[in-house]
Amino acid sequence: MPAISIWRAASAVFALALASALAVTTASAATTWPARPITLVVPYPPGGPTDIVGRVVAQGLGEVLGQTIIIDNRSGAGGNIGAEMVAKSAPDGYTLLLATTAHAINMSLFANRTYDTQKSFAPVSLLTKGPLVIVARPDLPARNVGELIALAKSRPGKLTFASSGNGQSTHLAAALFNSMAGTQMVHVPYRGSAPALTDVMGGQTDIMFDTMLSSMPFVEGGKLRAIAVTSAKRSPAAPEVPTVAESGLAGYEATAWNGLMAPAGTPAPVVQRLSDALRVVLGRPDVQAKFSAQGFAAEWMTPQDFGRFVGDEVDKWAGVVRASGATIN
Structure with a gap:
């Protein structure tokens, strides 16, 4: 066999072996996840509405997943500081972002960002809307x-x-x-x-x-x-x-939402397990009652549906930003 054919054959075998190893590693990670506490980054200070949602969800997720969920309040820059932290984190399911309407707005509002709401994160589910x-x-x-x-x-x-x-x-x-x-x-x-x-x-x-x-x-x-x-x-x-x-102001409407995101590249089985756990949490009458009493509806979405929802929100708020003339460098 010519040397070039041997090289090609060896390369193909190596690529196949590497792909198999990565598949096994991903499957193994999903099977053992979560093996340690998970950090939920809330990009706002303690006591605010996003923090309240985060703590209710963290408690529920911890109970379903059998692991501690640690709240990490990283406020500032309109939610960008916390989002940038999560975007740069390892895509292993152990660092998550409590995203809000702001992260759709920021795509057109901030001229200088180090993350992209649609590209830097893996959507998991909507949490609340109201x-x-x-x-x-x-x-x-x-x-x-x-x-x-x-x-x-x-x-x-x-x-x-x-x-x-x-x-x-x-x-x-x-x-x-x-x-x-x-x-x-x-x-x-x-x-x-x-x-x-x-x-x-x-x-x-x-x-x-x-x-x-x-x-x-x-x-x-x-x-x-x-x-x-x-x-x-x-x-x-x-x-x-x-x-x-x-x-008296016909046609006016604005709503706020919270959702869960993981860093882009997080293994699909981990994202799916998070999604499944959230479906249980958001379906609980006590969780629904906590949100409903304050004007929010608990609302679960598949990762695919939530991704489309975020895309629509990015487009909608871009129009509002343009009309308002607001911009931040």
């Missing part, structure tokens, strides 16, 4: 959307809205409101919902478009006033609170 609620400091002289618009127009550049950070849904939902209502409320970004809400309650800022999960307890306690929800229909968690659209 409306935002416009909350105001109790002494704000506006009790509904019509009065808020009138007040803002009478004080152009004076009324302020807090957000959980530049480019978050809590920011762009208000930017969309400004655009559609013709108002000029000023954006005041914070490093998460918890400190933002604290300043609204303290009167340092006027209003906030926040998740119901973190805001409604303060509304019920009389520390905030709910003006409207941002969904197309009223929320079962607060049926007495009208929608923005029915209150």
